[in-house]
Amino acid sequence: MSDDKNRVAIVPCSGIGKPFGSVSREAAYEVCENLRPDDTRLVALSKLVLGESTACATVAHCPAITIDGCKLMCAARMVKQSGGTVARELTVLDAYREHRDLKPEGIAELNEAGLKLARVLAEEIAETVAEIGRSKAGKGGSHA
Amino acid sequence: MPNLPQRKAGVVACSGEELAEGTVSRLAALKVLHELRPNDTVTICLPLFLAGGEGDRAFARFHPTITVDGCELRCAARATEMYSAKPAASIVVNELLAEQGLAKPEGCRRLNKAGERAVKAVAERLTTLVDQVLGKKGRPVEAKEVGTSPALPEEAVVTCSCGSGIPIRKIAVAGQAVGIVALPLILQQFREAGRGPDEAVARELLDAVKIYNSVPPEAEPDYRVALLREYAAFCEQEHPQ
Numbered sequence: 001m002s003d004d005k006n007r008v009a010i011v012p013c014s015g016i017g018k019p020f021g022s023v024s025r026e027a028a029y030e031v032c033e034n035l036r037p038d039d040t041r042l043v044a045l046s047k048l049v050l051g052e053s054t055a056c057a058t059v060a061h062c063p064a065i066t067i068d069g070c071k072l073m074c075a076a077r078m079v080k081q082s083g084g085t086v087a088r089e090l091t092v093l094d095a096y097r098e099h100r101d102l103k104p105e106g107i108a109e110l111n112e113a114g115l116k117l118a119r120v121l122a123e124e125i126a127e128t129v130a131e132i133g134r135s136k137a138g139k140g141g142s143h144a
Numbered sequence: 145m146p147n148l149p150q151r152k153a154g155v156v157a158c159s160g161e162e163l164a165e166g167t168v169s170r171l172a173a174l175k176v177l178h179e180l181r182p183n184d185t186v187t188i189c190l191p192l193f194l195a196g197g198e199g200d201r202a203f204a205r206f207h208p209t210i211t212v213d214g215c216e217l218r219c220a221a222r223a224t225e226m227y228s229a230k231p232a233a234s235i236v237v238n239e240l241l242a243e244q245g246l247a248k249p250e251g252c253r254r255l256n257k258a259g260e261r262a263v264k265a266v267a268e269r270l271t272t273l274v275d276q277v278l279g280k281k282g283r284p285v286e287a288k289e290v291g292t293s294p295a296l297p298e299e300a301v302v303t304c305s306c307g308s309g310i311p312i313r314k315i316a317v318a319g320q321a322v323g324i325v326a327l328p329l330i331l332q333q334f335r336e337a338g339r340g341p342d343e344a345v346a347r348e349l350l351d352a353v354k355i356y357n358s359v360p361p362e363a364e365p366d367y368r369v370a371l372l373r374e375y376a377a378f379c380e381q382e383h384p385q
Contacts, residue, residue, distance in 0.1 A: 012161060013189070013191070014159040014161065014189060014190065014191065015189050016157060016159055016170060016173065016174065016187055016189055017187060017188075017189065021189070025159075025161060026253075028161060029161075029252065029253040033253065042161055042162055043161075043162075044158075044159075044160040044161045044162045044163075044166060044219075045159075045161070045190070045191050046158040046159060046160050046166075046190050046191075046219035046220060046223070047160070047162075047217070047219055048191075049190050049191050049193065049194055049219060049223045050217065050219040050222055050223050050226075052217060052219070072192065072195055072196060073195070074189060074191035074192060074194075074195040074196075075191070077191075077194070077195040078191055078194065078195060081194065107174055107178075108170075108171055108174040108175070108178070
């Protein structure tokens with residue numbers, strides 16, 4: 001799944017006010033740099049806010065996984081407003097509810113628990129990316 | 145702009161995830177917000193201009209705002225101007241680095257040494273601009289401030305993960321509910337000045353409200369009536385007879 005159009009767009013929320021925003025960013029990097037580098041494309045949310053054509057085209061043509069740091073769900077909303085399809089909406093808060101021992105602290109530099117929470121979230125995203133890939137392969141097979 | 149309480153400079157970073165310069169913009173903004181000028185600055189997440197409410201979009205009208213962008217796309221500066229108000233000043237990281245002869249940063253996730261130097265340079269420029277827009281020129285850049293200032297009073301605050309929404313209050317204008325940006329702070333300022341609810345105050349209230357809100361000229365008489373009624377109720381609530 002290395003063709004650009006077959007990649008999954010990963011869109012973190014870019015939240016700057018609380019540690020949850022930093023967890024979303026860290027999780028996105030973990031997926032795009034380490035876990036699924038060939039199957040994903042990181043999209044900067046600021047470009048979607050501006051309506052930058054390349055970023056909008058990426059989310060328009062690729063399924064997107066959004067990672068939001070707060071209930072306002074900026075990443076998910078912006079992908080939809082940009083004409084994209086959100087394959088899965090994830091929130092850091094939900095991940096934290098399932099892992100209360102991993103309380104993120106620090107914004108510029110996450111604490112160890114925050115990094116672990118990001119890793120947990122990243123693994124969930126990586127699995128979703130794999131599912132999307134299998135689903136696409138399955139649909140391709142049925143049409144062959 | 146009236147001298148409202150807690151006047152602060154707004155800082156909006158692009159936080160671009162795809163470039164090391166985006167990470168520099170984010171970390172430099174955080175350095176100023178948390179270490180260099182914590183009492184003089186507030187921030188907002190850029191996407192809240194679209195995903196948030198009216199209070200969020202009022203950010204740059206309420207705070208003189210400085211944008212920090214990683215690259216020449218200038219997402220933060222352009223989006224701030226499109227959706228809120230023209231920034232008071234702006235920084236583009238790669239332009240500043242070229243101007244100062246500093247190396248290009250590497251590593252979106254973990255900055256290299258050049259990235260760390262870039263953060264310092266951008267934070268220093270940002271601090272200087274904060275002092276300029278607040279009229280506090282001449283303070284040492286590295287002077288770390290102590291203590292924290294209270295957050296904006298929360299009254300129908302449209303908040304965000306940054307907790308920086310502008311307070312708004314809904315009032316009835318000619319029978320219609322209208323959200324007025326910054327009204328709680330404006331009422332508080334007039335009350336602290338010892339002003340009573342009279343016709344002169346009604347005009348001044350409207351002038352202050354018009355700085356942060358769009359008021360159709362033909363609706364101004366209705367706004368004056370509504371604002372005076374709201375101010376009288378506010379004074380009564382503060383000091384019941």
